Amino acid sequence: GAVVSQHPSRVICKSGTSVKIECRSLDFQATTMFWYRQFPKQSLMLMATSNEGSKATYEQGVEKDKFLINHASLTLSTLTVTSAHPEDSSFYICSAERAPRAFFGQGTRLTVV
Amino acid sequence: AQSVAQPEDQVNVAEGNPLTVKCTYSVSGNPYLFWYVQYPNRGLQFLLKYITGDNLVKGSYGFEAEFNKSQTSFHLKKPSALVSDSALYFCAVRPSSGNTPLVFGKGTRLSVIA
Numbered sequence: 001g002a003v004v005s006q007h008p009s010r011v012i013c014k015s016g017t018s019v020k021i022e023c024r025s026l027d028f029q030a031t032t033m034f035w036y037r038q039f040p041k042q043s044l045m046l047m048a049t050s051n052e053g054s055k056a057t058y059e060q061g062v063e064k065d066k067f068l069i070n071h072a073s074l075t076l077s078t079l080t081v082t083s084a085h086p087e088d089s090s091f092y093i094c095s096a097e098r099a100p101r102a103f104f105g106q107g108t109r110l111t112v113v
Numbered sequence: 114a115q116s117v118a119q120p121e122d123q124v125n126v127a128e129g130n131p132l133t134v135k136c137t138y139s140v141s142g143n144p145y146l147f148w149y150v151q152y153p154n155r156g157l158q159f160l161l162k163y164i165t166g167d168n169l170v171k172g173s174y175g176f177e178a179e180f181n182k183s184q185t186s187f188h189l190k191k192p193s194a195l196v197s198d199s200a201l202y203f204c205a206v207r208p209s210s211g212n213t214p215l216v217f218g219k220g221t222r223l224s225v226i227a
Contacts, residue, residue, distance in 0.1 A: 006156065010154075034214045034215075041222075042219065042220070043203065043217045043218060043219040043220050044157075044203070044217045046214050049214060091154070093156055093157065095214075095215070100145050100162070100164055100207075100209075101147070101159065101162065102147075102214075102215055103159075104149070104156045104157040104158075104159075105156050106155060106156040107154070107155060107156040109154055
């Protein structure tokens, strides 16, 4: 089956710094990737749709200047959390589309101290 | 707009007993339906999907789900639960047309008790 690799799996950063999370489709090309955020004991909340070669589409309430998404190639999308604050601490998950299925990364646990 | 309802936050079942995790959905047109499982601090693992064809879908680890169009349901089932099945289960839907993201239910935590 298709594999999506997400890195890092866990990161701790200081408040005010930026963190980059990578999502790679290892054995297929994905023109569309999605970024989700999951709070403890809650479902996945779609943050944005990442399209290769174009600007990401953000869901309502998600700050595009805070959560920078870049999808520069068909196998890589990155999410950068800029000027991170403790409230940004969460579990972030990416998925890459290979219709009709979505393949998910392992997730990244971000802790901002 | 599409939506998914998982009416149970928690399901408890004894090991060896059958389990059911409920899911109902709302979507425009024909649905693509999915079940995923999540273990602590891990991403989602695919269990099974319904795209078309037989209403009873068999998936990984002995799980199956039945698509019921009239009841707009896609309940997850397993004939005999294992302690290792204890995890968080998500039902998800997307319309069959268009490149749209999955919409997830809130999740159901399954606890299988030895």
